[in-house]
Structures are given as structure tokens and as C-alpha cells.
Amino acid sequence: MDPGIYKELLSKVPRTFVPSLNEQFRRWDFLFPSAQRTLKAQLDWLAGLSGPEFKKLFAPLIEVESRMELPNWQPQTVGIGIEDAGMLARSPHYGAWRTEVAKVFTRIDEATAGLNPLAHIPRLLVCSLPSGLPIESELWPDLATRGQWLALAEPPLKWERSMVAVLARRRLPAGMEDVEGTWIVECSPRFFAGAGPGAVAISWERLAAVRRVFLSRLNAIQRDLKSADRTAGDLDKMDLAGLLGSGLGDRPRVREFIRKLLLSGNGSLVFNNSFTEWGAAEALLAAQPQMLVAGFGIRPKLKPFSSTVLFEDQHRNNPTQDEDDLAGSLIDGQMLSQYVYYSSQREACYQDHALTLFMCADLPRLLVLGPKEPVAGLEALLGPLTLRQKIASGDLTDFLLKWLET
Amino acid sequence: MTRRTVLRLIPAAVAARLAGVARARPPVPGKRLVLVTIGGIRRQESFSAQGAVNIPHLMNDLLPQSVFYPYTANEGVTSHFNTISSVLTGSWEHVDDWGSQKPTRPTLFHYLQTQQHTRPNETWVVTSNKQLTANISPGVNVILSKQLLVEAVERIIQGQAQRRQLERDQILEEMRSVIETDYERIGWGVPSASSFQDPEVKQTFITAISNFIHGPDAPTSGDELTFLVGREVLDRLAPSMLMMNFSDVEVAHSGAYSLHVGGIRRSDLLCHRLWQFIQSRPDLKATTTLVIMNEFGRDPDGSSTNGFFNHRTNTECCRIAWSMVLGQAVRKPQVVERTIRQVDMAPTIGSWMGIECEKSEGRPLPELAS
Numbered sequence: 046m047d048p049g050i051y052k053e054l055l056s057k058v059p060r061t062f063v064p065s066l067n068e069q070f071r072r073w074d075f076l077f078p079s080a081q082r083t084l085k086a087q088l089d090w091l092a093g094l095s096g097p098e099f100k101k102l103f104a105p106l107i108e109v110e111s112r113m114e115l116p117n118w119q120p121q122t123v124g125i126g127i128e129d130a131g132m133l134a135r136s137p138h139y140g141a142w143r144t145e146v147a148k149v150f151t152r153i154d155e156a157t158a159g160l161n162p163l164a165h166i167p168r169l170l171v172c173s174l175p176s177g178l179p180i181e182s183e184l185w186p187d188l189a190t191r192g193q194w195l196a197l198a199e200p201p202l203k204w205e206r207s208m209v210a211v212l213a214r215r216r217l218p219a220g221m222e223d224v225e226g227t228w229i230v231e232c233s234p235r236f237f238a239g240a241g242p243g244a245v246a247i248s249w250e251r252l253a254a255v256r257r258v259f260l261s262r263l264n265a266i267q268r269d270l271k272s273a274d275r276t277a278g279d280l281d282k283m284d285l286a287g288l289l290g291s292g293l294g295d296r297p298r299v300r301e302f303i304r305k306l307l308l309s310g311n312g313s314l315v316f317n318n319s320f321t322e323w324g325a326a327e328a329l330l331a332a333q334p335q336m337l338v339a340g341f342g343i344r345p346k347l348k349p350f351s352s353t354v355l356f357e358d359q360h361r362n363n364p365t366q367d368e369d370d371l372a373g374s375l376i377d378g379q380m381l382s383q384y385v386y387y388s389s390q391r392e393a394c395y396q397d398h399a400l401t402l403f404m405c406a407d408l409p410r411l412l413v414l415g416p417k418e419p420v421a422g423l424e425a426l427l428g429p430l431t432l433r434q435k436i437a438s439g440d441l442t443d444f445l446l447k448w449l450e451t
Numbered sequence: 452m453t454r455r456t457v458l459r460l461i462p463a464a465v466a467a468r469l470a471g472v473a474r475a476r477p478p479v480p481g482k483r484l485v486l487v488t489i490g491g492i493r494r495q496e497s498f499s500a501q502g503a504v505n506i507p508h509l510m511n512d513l514l515p516q517s518v519f520y521p522y523t524a525n526e527g528v529t530s531h532f533n534t535i536s537s538v539l540t541g542s543w544e545h546v547d548d549w550g551s552q553k554p555t556r557p558t559l560f561h562y563l564q565t566q567q568h569t570r571p572n573e574t575w576v577v578t579s580n581k582q583l584t585a586n587i588s589p590g591v592n593v594i595l596s597k598q599l600l601v602e603a604v605e606r607i608i609q610g611q612a613q614r615r616q617l618e619r620d621q622i623l624e625e626m627r628s629v630i631e632t633d634y635e636r637i638g639w640g641v642p643s644a645s646s647f648q649d650p651e652v653k654q655t656f657i658t659a660i661s662n663f664i665h666g667p668d669a670p671t672s673g674d675e676l677t678f679l680v681g682r683e684v685l686d687r688l689a690p691s692m693l694m695m696n697f698s699d700v701e702v703a704h705s706g707a708y709s710l711h712v713g714g715i716r717r718s719d720l721l722c723h724r725l726w727q728f729i730q731s732r733p734d735l736k737a738t739t740t741l742v743i744m745n746e747f748g749r750d751p752d753g754s755s756t757n758g759f760f761n762h763r764t765n766t767e768c769c770r771i772a773w774s775m776v777l778g779q780a781v782r783k784p785q786v787v788e789r790t791i792r793q794v795d796m797a798p799t800i801g802s803w804m805g806i807e808c809e810k811s812e813g814r815p816l817p818e819l820a821s
Contacts (some may be wrong), residue, residue: 135528135545140765264605270549311760312706319706326757347710349619373709380708380759387753 046073046081054092057099059106060115061133061142068124075301077332078222079163079394086160087153102152106145113138126274158393163225163333166218167448168399170389171209171338172382175232176202176406178343178375185403185412188383192401192414195427196435202406204438209338210239211442215449221335224298228334230324232317232342242292245299245334247324249317249342252303255288256314259307263314280308302331317342318374322381326388333394336449339385341378346370386414400448409435422447482779482804483739484559485685486694487725488535489718490580490701491762491769493748496715498773505715508723509743509775518781518818520774522790525747529762529769531582534746534793535696539588541797541811550584556810559797560588563692566806572652572688577681578696579673585640593640596680597673597698599660602629623664630656651687659683674699674714678721682728685735691804697721703749703759711759726777740780740803742796745772779803780819787818 048055048070055063069076069084076084094102113136116129125133133139158164174184183189201208213227227244229236237246249256262280266272285304286294293299306327312319318341325339348365382403389395397416404411415423426444428434496502498521503510527533527543536544539558546552557565560574576587579597587593603625630653659680666675674697681695699714722743729735750756751768762769774796780803794813801808802821815821 131548134530134763135533135548137543137545139528143765264609270551310704311757312704315705316707322706323757344707370709373707373713376709376712377707381706383752384758387758390753391755 046070046085048073051088051092054088055120057103058091059103059110060118061110061146063120064118064122064125064129067122071123072301075298077298077302078225079161079333080331082161083157086157090153090157090160102149106142106149109138109141109145113142127277128270128274131270154393161394162220163218164394165398166221166335166394167451168334168395169212169336169445169449170385170395170399170401171336172385172401172403173201173205173235173338173340174375174378174382174405175235175340175342177369177371178378178405178407179371180375180405180408184379184405184408185383188386188403188414189412192403192412194410194412195441196433197409197411197441198435198437200407200409201404201411201438204442205404205406206236206239208438208442208445209236210241212336212445212449213240213244215446217335224296225332225334227336227338228325228328228332229338229340230321230328231338231340232321232344233340235340236338245296245328245332247293247299247303248340249320251293252289252307255285255303256307258283258288259314277308280304298332302327316377317344318377318381322384325385329385329388329392329395333392337385337389339382341374341382343369343371343374344377346373400445420448421451481738482691483689483735484692484800484804485725485729485739485741486538486559486692486800487722487741487743488538488694488696489722489743489745490531490696490698490714491529491703491747491749492700492715492718492745492772493751493759493768494771494773495768496712496759497745505712506719508719512723513726513743513775513777514786516777516781516784518776518784518816519786520776520791520816521786521788523744523772523774524790524792525770525772526792526794529747531580531696531698531701531746532584532587535580535583535587535694538744538746538793538796539694541794541801541808541813543794543812548582550582550586553586553589557808558588559801559806559808560591560692560694562801562806562808563804564590567691569691572649573691575681575684575688575690575693576696577677577684577693579677579698580696580701583696589640591640594656594680594684596659596677599626599629600663600673600676619664623660626660626664627657655683655687656680672699672714672717674717674721678725682725685728686732689735695725704761706757706760708759729778736778738779740776740778740800742800743775743777744793744796747772776819782818782820785818787816791816 055066058066073081091099114132116132136142217226223243224245227240229240229244229246231237232249234248234251237248240246259280262276266276281304285300288294289300289303293303306313306324311323313323321339321341325337328334328337346368386401389399389401397418400420401414402411422444426436426440494502497506498510525534527537528545530548532548532550533544533546536546536554539560540554540556542556544554546554563569564574572592574591576583576591576593577596578594581595581598585593603622606625607621660676663676663679677695677697681693684690684693697718699717700711702714703711726741729739729741747762748769748771749759749762750764751766752758754764754766756764772793774791780800792813794811795816796813798808798811798813799816799819802815803819
């Protein structure tokens, strides 16, 4: 990718777009194929607009910008730091700016939607809660109204790993790279072992070493924004390959994804389930995998004192014994798995093209949400309406495999 | 001699000279404001059919005695420092979110200090929010209670303290040490060293943190400490104006929904305990108005900003907060369904206290006494 070919375009786009676009160009090699395709399609479409069309698209946004006090960005400025983001966010015109940005992207997305060759392939999300949760009421009541509960012959604990292993080894659609095939984001390594080397498998527990390094650096930040920006810059350059090991550290795109994930807050360094939710949401946005498994887990109870310092390892210097917070983990897991689904529904390639399974390892039923159109094979799997059957794991796996390989 | 020993000596020397003055109790003022702000809480987790379970005291015990404004718009920056600044100044503030700048207009504290010539111990801020620095209103006593706890814990964890374990008495000793030697560095603001070295003031903190550390529950909550310090300030110093900020709900930024909801429930409980305490003291009961406001909501489920984690969307879910007024400024308990703005509270309460918020852009609320 040569950003030079978009030099003229960069000189015309709104000022607030330039640092972000430069950042995308700088990280081009680390963008996943879907992001590269999308960005290129967007830039090509913008570059092809006539002068009046271009002006019509951006004029309201540029007008809002003209009323804002903006950081001293230069044409070559790369990325938006914490200090600059704060300046934007406290502008009296920030709300109007966000509204106009959303309008611009709605228009761009509409115009380029048909240019993604993998936009319409069948996709699958699996959100799995762990064993041992104290389930006393119906799970996911809000989502249940949009989907269907399926009765299972056996709870997922007995078969979910082997199902994921089979599905991860499926044939990928033509034109899809390995890194877009299967992603597993999980608290503990429940699913990754059988998923094969092609899958991207990221687990909170397996990242303990790199999390520890990031936490220790973040704990050393002085209480000012410049210090925070400086630390973020240092961590952005740190060599992570060794810390991540093979399978993650030697895949540059995945390595940089993990770095960005751990630097982007949202609890990814603090709570295992937040890591899983935010990691899954970011993967859906950045990599758009055909299949994504989000494996939630059980977090420990907060310990006295050290829990007040959120950026801290709860084990250090704290004599209080570890104790699981089962009730809290159930609440968190339900909410955050919903958020994974919501994230998918913001991406066109998952809307009406994805099946989403919500399941809990101990529960002999699962909630399925799907496209508006009937899904081939689903009715057959369920059996006659008057005699719904308990679904065997093998039948479910076969059905999902056919769905993904359609 | 180190910076630390200098810091330790100077306030002590000044305090010794001014001890007589500093110990004098201020006259009981005619009117007193206790303002509580709570971080971001959405309607769906609070004043709604499904959220009411999280706020039993606000809903059932306090609301019926209050003037309640369920629709209180935050039209400013939905960040903590800017929102609290806006509430205090009665104008929408757009300053640095991290408290490195002062609000651009005078706060209620400032108006009180300049128009009623109050003494240093008459205006206090006790806060869990680390973004609320002493810049919130110069000349006010600003106590970052949670930061004190955080500092003590960090010093032990990072091996900077003589103590090595996070055990109750060791934490207490470390907190005492920070108060004695390092309070300035952790961001506490005091109008003069003498007021801070006043034995009465010091004892206020020592009592509060001792109660916290040796309390019946496992001390995991910064808001619990803020409450205890704030209550001691009320009990011992009875200032004209006290603001407390609860922020346990902000654990939402790290995505633990259960802990966020736990923070809402704790805020509910602490607000009720605060009201009960005020009602238990005749002098406070006769003079105090308690205002409770959430700063904003949070982002809606499904938003591109990761829903409840954050509070930066331009949505009703994020911008519409609520306000509850209890005590002396209440003419008649009622629920006022019209939408008001957060900046309306400062000129209204100011008017009740006999001060004029000249530079506020808010409008007085007629339901409250002026």
C-alpha cells in the first residue's frame, strides 16, 4: 500500500480524519485483510468523487470543525494521543462533530458495501459461559425474544470443545485467508487446544506474562496525561514476540492486535471476562472472522485493599485467599456475551449472515439467534413442530459445519 | 533533610502558632449544603421498573421526602471533572477532563467564600474521584479519600513502604503516614497548612480511616471511605458546604457489570446513611439541604462505545440524569417531570443560601425554597 497515491485526498479530507488515516497507513501491514479491503474501497470511492460530491459529503463536518479548537495537527501527524482525544471530547461542538462523522461514515459504508467479496458468506458466533455458575433464572431474557431456545441431549460441557475443533478445521470460503477463518477469544484455554494452528486463539490466562509487563508499566505512570501518552508510546514499540510465544508472537497482525487490545482499556488488563468481550468485539471489527468463539470464565472476588487499585495484580502482597465470584461472573458473562452479539450486529457482514449461539457449559439448551430469513437445515435439526427433539451434539455440529461451508 | 521532612515540619510549626485560632469552632451557619454526586448511572439500572431493585433507599425512603427531578439534562461534557464543575458553577464547563485546569467561572464554594466571608474550614470536598483535583475550587479543602487508600496500597505493593503485606493495621499505618507527610503530593488541597494541621481536622481523618479499616466488612470500597470521611467532617466540623463524590460505579469502565451494579447499590445505601446521619443531629437537621445527583447516565447497550463501559455518546441514555433534593430547601415533596438542567441547581441552592451565582447560566428551580 503506497499512501502517496492518496496524497491529494488526504489534503482535502476533514482535519480530524488525517491523524487517523495516517495511523492506518503506518499500520497497513498489520491490518487484517478485511480492514485492508474496506479501507482501500473507502479511499478509492472518496478519490473518485467529483468536486461537488466531495464537498457535499464533507461540508457539514468541516463547518463543525471550523468552530472547534483542535490540536495542532500537521499533515504528517500520525494517530491521536490521549491529550488530543481529551481536547476533542471537551469541545462544546463534540456532540455535533460525532453526529456529522457518523453521517459521513453511513454514506461511505452504504456506497462501498457491495465491494466486499466476503460480505454475504455465512458466519457463526459462539458465546459460551463456563461450568459452575449458579443459574437460577432464565439466561439472556432480552435476547431470547429475538431467538429460539434449542433443547440439547447433553450439556455443552461434554461436547463444546470437540464441536469447536471440528468447525475450526472446516474448508474456508474462496478468497478468505486463514487469519479470517476462526478466532477464539477466551478467559482460560478451553477451546484453543483442538482448534488447530490456523485458528487465532487468544486467552487471558495465556497472556499472563505480557499482561504483567503492561500492568507494571501502567502502574508507573505519573498522574498526568503526558506521562500516560509517553507510556502508551513506549508500550506501542515494545517487542512482544518473545512474550507472546509461537502462534501469537510470530504472526505480526495478531501480535499487533493483542498489543492494541491491551492498550485500549475497557478492562482488557483487569478482568478476564472484560478481556474476552472487548477482544471479541475488536476482532469482529478488525478481522471479521467467519467464526468467532467467545469463551467466558469465572473471575475471582475482589480482595480487600488491592481491589481499590484496579491496575494491580490481586495476588501480590495480599494474604487474603483467592475465592471465585460465581454470582458476579454469571452476571458479567450474561451481559458481556450480549455485548459480543451487539458488536457483531454493527458490522454489515454479520447482520443477517450470522448464526449466534449462546450457551452455558452446564445447561442442556442453547439460545440461537439467526438471520431474518429461514436457515436451511435448522427446522430439520429441531424436528417436527409438534415433537421438538433434544438435539445431539453431532447433529448440531453437522448442521453448523454445513452452514459455514455453504 | 528531605522534602518529606520539610513537609512534615512546616505545617507543624505553623500549626503551633495558629493553634488557638485554628481550634476555634465556627459559628453554626444558618444554612448548610451537602451535595453528593455519583458517577455515571443509567436509568435502566436505577429509576426504572427493572432498575429499582438497585436503589431501594433512594426510591422508597428518600424520594417520598424529596423534590425529585427525574429528567436532569447534562448538556455539557459528559466527563467527571467537567460535569461536577458545571454543577458547581451553574455553567457548562469545557476544561481539561483530568483536573489540570480550574473551572472558568466561580463555583458555589467561591461565591460562599467571597459573599459570606466564610472561614477555611467551612468548605469541603471529599471525593472518591481521582480526576477531581484541588483545582475544582481553589481555597476549598479537597480530600481525595480513595486516593489516600490507593496511595497506601501502592506503596506497600511496590515495596516503597516499610510494611510488606496488605493487612489491616499495616494499611492503616501507611495511610496515617501519607496523611502526615505526603498529603500534598497525592493531590489534597487545603487553603492553609494550619487548617490541615488542626488536631480536630486531623482527628477527623484518623477516626474515619480507622473506622473504615476496622469496619465489619472487607474494605473494598473507596466510596465507603469517602462516606466515612465526609460524615466525620460533618460531625466534627459541620461546614457550610460539603460536596462528596462517589465513584465506585465507575468500575464499569473495566467492564465488571456486577461490580458496577454493586456500586449503584452501595451509593444508594450510603446516601441513605448520610441522610439518616443528618436527621440524627438536630443542628444539622435544622439547617441542611442534601442534594443528590448522578453525573450522567452511561452509553446504551449496543452502542459503538461499548455500552455501559463508557459515558460519551450524545444520547438520552447518557445525557439524562436525575436530581434529588432533601431537607430544608424542600417546600413540598414532589416529582417534577419537566426536564431541568444540571446547571440550574447552583443558582437555586445559591439563592436558598443567600448567595448570588452571578455568572451562572442556570435558571432557578421554583419548586425549591429561595
